[in-house]
Amino acid sequence: MGLSEKANQPLGTALVEIDSANKGNPEKNNGQKARMMSGMRATGELHIGHYFGALKNWIELQDKYQCYFGVMDWHGMTTAYKTPSDVSQWSKLLYAEFMAWGIDSNKSTLFIQSHVPEHIELFLMFANITPMGWLERVPSWKDSIEEAQQSDTHNLGRFSYPVLQAADIAIYKGMLVPVGADQVAHLELSREIIRRFNKLYKIKLPEPKPLLTETPLVPGLDGRKMSKSYGNFLGLSEPSEQLRKKIMTMPTDPQRVRREDVGDPQKCPVFVYHKLFSTQDDIKWVTEGCQSAKIGCSDCKTCLFDQIESFVSPARLKKAHYLSEPNLLDRLISEGNEKARVEAQKTLSECRLQMGFTHSREVTKA
Numbered sequence: 001m002g003l004s005e006k007a008n009q010p011l012g013t014a015l016v017e018i019d020s021a022n023k024g025n026p027e028k029n030n031g032q033k034a035r036m037m038s039g040m041r042a043t044g045e046l047h048i049g050h051y052f053g054a055l056k057n058w059i060e061l062q063d064k065y066q067c068y069f070g071v072m073d074w075h076g077m078t079t080a081y082k083t084p085s086d087v088s089q090w091s092k093l094l095y096a097e098f099m100a101w102g103i104d105s106n107k108s109t110l111f112i113q114s115h116v117p118e119h120i121e122l123f124l125m126f127a128n129i130t131p132m133g134w135l136e137r138v139p140s141w142k143d144s145i146e147e148a149q150q151s152d153t154h155n156l157g158r159f160s161y162p163v164l165q166a167a168d169i170a171i172y173k174g175m176l177v178p179v180g181a182d183q184v185a186h187l188e189l190s191r192e193i194i195r196r197f198n199k200l201y202k203i204k205l206p207e208p209k210p211l212l213t214e215t216p217l218v219p220g221l222d223g224r225k226m227s228k229s230y231g232n233f234l235g236l237s238e239p240s241e242q243l244r245k246k247i248m249t250m251p252t253d254p255q256r257v258r259r260e261d262v263g264d265p266q267k268c269p270v271f272v273y274h275k276l277f278s279t280q281d282d283i284k285w286v287t288e289g290c291q292s293a294k295i296g297c298s299d300c301k302t303c304l305f306d307q308i309e310s311f312v313s314p315a316r317l318k319k320a321h322y323l324s325e326p327n328l329l330d331r332l333i334s335e336g337n338e339k340a341r342v343e344a345q346k347t348l349s350e351c352r353l354q355m356g357f358t359h360s361r362e363v364t365k366a
């Protein structure tokens with residue numbers, strides 16, 4: 001997520017600053033790289049929509065900003081609260097996946113949200129100052145009420161999701177959040193909560209600004225929206241044979257019934273994937289071959305499989321390595337969490353001190 005509630009929200013590839021204040025020298029903040037915060041809900045296996053929607057951006061952002069990336073297990077629990085051990089397991093897998101794809105602990109801080117309890121304390125501070133009406137008006141809440149009731153997730157955790165999101169950003173003094181155009185309104189609520197908090201207690205937490213992203217459309221294998229519930233996704237860690245099977249059974253241009261029928265790549269979901277993964281030469285080969293019926297759909301899909309397989313296999317291997325070394329993975333997770341906690345504790349201490357809320361524990365100036 002650019003802290004998106006939707007696990008597979010596409011966020012795009014090319015980052016575009018939309019805040020004019022950042023345009024001159026966006027990477028600098030008093031001589032340091034600006035802090036950027038993003039996270040992804042722990043909801044299970046990642047698919048290529050997550051890669052193009054968030055992970056790809058994250059990897060690029062690491063060199064430009066001081067990045068904090070979170071595995072958001074408390075956010076995952078808002079809908080998977082009946083299976084907490086699954087959420088815990090997914091969190092570890094996600095952590096390994098992020099590292100495998102190139103989130104580098106030497107450049108960035110990668111943590112698991114529930115392992116940094118300061119998120120929840122700041123969330124409670126924010127919850128007290130957030131008017132109910134602000135949350136009741138959130139479109140994603142209003143739109144999901146029926147679904148939430150049906151899935152037994154019409155709960156306070158889900159309702160207060162934007163408050164926790166604001167705390168997730170503010171606890172690291174995040175200044176920038178990568179978001180898709182449709183998520184700018186969500187971030188605006190975080191900004192309002194932080195602004196109100198700052199005003200009430202005379203604190204100076206940054207109001208996070210959006211890094212707007214251009215969004216490549218990554219449809220599901222059947223042309224519908226990619227979703228785990230539709231079963232129409234390509235997992236980033238799926239075994240090779242499973243990937244092949246999914247690709248080889250993808251629907252194609254419905255007009256191309258027989259091998260000798262000419263087709264139109266623009267009407268074919270397979271071609272959408274070629275545009276994401278294949279070289280310009282291969283795209284030309286597919287276009288011309290399809291339109292002239294010189295290639296069959298099976299040739300076209302085999303070519304696509306080869307491209308995707310060579311794209312995902314290095315990270316798949318790295319992830320398998322982390323999972324085969326549980327002590328190493330636990331150590332890396334623990335180090336990431338500790339690094340995050342240092343900053344989170346500083347922020348929280350500042351907040352408590354500024355609020356005059358120091359009676360219950362010793363608080364020193366950070």
Ligand code: SF4
Nearest residue numbers: 253263268290297300
């Ligand atoms: S040749 Fe490729 S692009 Fe054309 S219809 Fe078949 S699968 Fe689709």
